[in-house]
Amino acid sequence: MVDGTADTQELWPQLLQVVKERMRFAWILLSQNASVLFYDGTTLTLNMFSRGAYDTLISSDCRIVLDEVLAELVNPPPAVELLVQGKIPSPPGPEDSTHVHAPGAASATDTSPEPDEPLTSILHRILAQTAFLLYEDGNSQAAALLADVEDLEHFPGDRPEEGEDIALIVPLYLVGRFTPEVLAAIQPLFVHVAARHDLLVDNVSAIPALPETGDEWRQNLQEKLINKTPPSQGPGLCVKETAATLSADGFAFHSQEQLLVYEALKRAQAQLPQDSTIAVFPLPRGRLGSGRAWVPDFIVTASGRVGAIEVGDPHPHEHVAADAALDRSWRSSGIAHIERILLKGFSADREVDAVVRQFLTRLREHH
Incomplete structure (x- = not known):
């Protein structure tokens, strides 16, 4: 057990290693989105690189894992103080959107979108980065499925503190391949990447792309039914x-x-x-x-x-x-x-x- 006076260089790497063994997503979130600003044996002050990462930490099991690991490593466990880009985060207000930009200078790892960047563009970049992370983590199957995603739809939560529900739009014949196991691998990384873009995501699912139709869709459909044309x-x-x-x-x-x-x-x-x-x-x-x-x-x-x-x-x-x-x-x-x-x-x-x-x-x- 680490002594209460141990310095940051000793505590933080050890804490991250235990967190990694306990919950991989929590390790990704903390190792890539947080740094230690201060530790005196009684208080551990963490600086979150973006508001999205902060929101993800406090609203998920990651915070519980962090507290549990601290209790195991340090006796007595220190209080945890969370800052966003060096400042105390303000509670979200009704005017806040899912893109919350904390004031102050951005860190080198900040991936916050430009204020005028369309949400569609941000979602597609999140999709691409999630796919590459899955590939680098050895999950080629999930990465390949994300490469077949045609578009993304987002559904905001009912309350300001709730995140977005993201629907991956894929061809109908691929929907069944997004099994619960596949989605369980995709969602944590997608949520993590979205948080680094200051976008809070709660859920990821796959739904079929809508067929292309025209004014003569009835005639076209009748011809397919008569000729028994197989589905595309x-x-x-x-x-x-x-x-x-x-x-x-x-x-x-x-x-x-x-x-x-x-x-x-x-x-x-x-x-x-x-x-x-x-x-x-x-x-x-x-x-x-x-x-x-x-x-x-x-x-x-x-x-x-x-x-x-x-x-x-x-x-x-x-x-x-x-x-x-x-x-x-x-x-x-x-x-x-x-x-x-x-x-x-x-x-x-x-x-x-x-x-x-x-x-x-x-x-x-x-x-």
Whole structure:
């Protein structure tokens, strides 16, 4: 336990390390948005670099974590005084917007927007910076999803002290991929980045982009209904027609059958030695050598070979030729083995496990 007379250089780094182990978002907020101005053993004075960072700290569990860690490290724990850019923050008034600019000189790390900068521009910059932070933190899946966000909408809170609700506007077929696990990874970083732009955000969600329509929308829709034109899933994408509604381990799935195969692949993976295992990629997006984009149910790598699994009911007879043409295109693009798994009538995990083992055997033995 740190003595009450310990200097700032000893206390602050140790405090940040413990906070990092306790709550990563609190560590990001404090390490990048705060510095110690004064510490005499009884009072710890922190300088917040922006009003947004201050509001985020006092309105979230980050402040609770800070107090708990101080109580563990210092006996007796010091009182915490918070300043914003070196000055005592005033309580928010009715005239305050979500962009609250504290008086005084801005610090080198201040990212406050220019007074006349449109909110839309600020939100898109927050989106971009959040995506890069996710990528740098190793979460490529969430970063890639943010790259597909077409726009953002904001909904102010009912009271001045409440933050904005941010809606990520994405194509309909991608909404299901923003699973609770994915949003749980995105939201803390988005809130953190927004705070550094003096924007208080409470919640982040994903909603579908509205279709483009015109004055003749009724006629266009009737033609699609008559011709049974499939819904648009993005330019050139061969994807599933329904939005993903199931999730596991942060991955989204369109059907229970896909989830069953995923769990079977995980079981197979767990039984293999670490130096000779498999990699599983659910619903990855890729571009084939033919120029066609493709979203298979699974890509699996094993023993230096790449295989694909498609899950579902048998295709109608008229689709067999098209499937064969696609198979040739996939093989020409380096997919060694393609297998369509039909799970209709399967009632036990062992049956799915047997099919997956057979697929892996064929993949390893493929020449």
